[in-house]
Amino acid sequence: MSISPLNRFKAEFPAKSINEGYARMVAAAFVSQLDPTVADLADIKTAVSEAVTNCIVHAYRDKTDYCPIYITGAYYPDGKTVITVRDKGCGIEDISKAVTPLYTTDTGGERSGMGFTIMESFCDKMTVSSRVGKGTTVRLVKKIVRPQS
Amino acid sequence: MHIDYKLRGTTLTASLHGEIDHHTAAIARSEIDMEIDRVKATGLNLDLSDISFCDSSGLGLVMGRLKKMKAGGGSAVVVNPSERVEKVLTLAGIDTLMPIKKEERK
Ligand SMILES: Nc1ncnc2c1ncn2[C@@H]1O[C@H](COP(=O)(O)OP(=O)(O)OP(=O)(O)O)[C@@H](O)[C@H]1O
């Protein structure tokens, strides 16, 4: 039996770099309902920013038509918070290689291959599922509990 | 994101304000590089004390400027990153490639 979330949200927006800030704010506003610590909130914002940036920089690198990014959030009674970021882009051929620290396929720009490493270390759990030519979903899990003062 | 500059001798201090992500890093990158070239700086201080958000794009921005300065025989230093910003930067071991200076705020 699965527990249903206390609250959830969904958002869709085009893969434009100006929306990286928007995505962070949406996720932060949602998670703020749990009264998170400043550090936890910053962790969520950073992880979401990484996932969304990857959609824009990598997933849709060769596309010119409408490129949607889908983001969902849910939190549960125990504070477990799940955020997903999905694209319909090129997909990832070798996920375990992609998540390796410092691995990047970007040559022209100034990427350092640390996005997945940051998501992993700022969340409790990160999972990537992907199909080449179909798209990628990143699932970020973090438990948000306010320390008792 | 906005940046202001101070030049002392040939050392350029670029103070960055706001959030660094992929969107703003692209703007900052070309702006800072233009200023480096304009004043022919041999040293670069990247003052990050007023950066409220930074992801891997900030890491790329810092590494890229370090590379540019080194290519011209110069050097680069990160100044006063918040604990938060430092966490992102040091995850990739940037502190082994360049100094991270913490100064008393005036
Ligand atoms: N949504 C995606 N669609 C397709 N490929 C992706 C996607 N996300 C990541 N990748 C691939 O995985 C690699 C590693 O991603 P990661 O975020 O760790 O590093 P990066 O984006 O290259 O650099 P950085 O995030 O440090 O700026 C990317 O270079 C890219 O090849």
Ligand SMILES: [Mg+2]
């Ligand atoms: Mg990335």
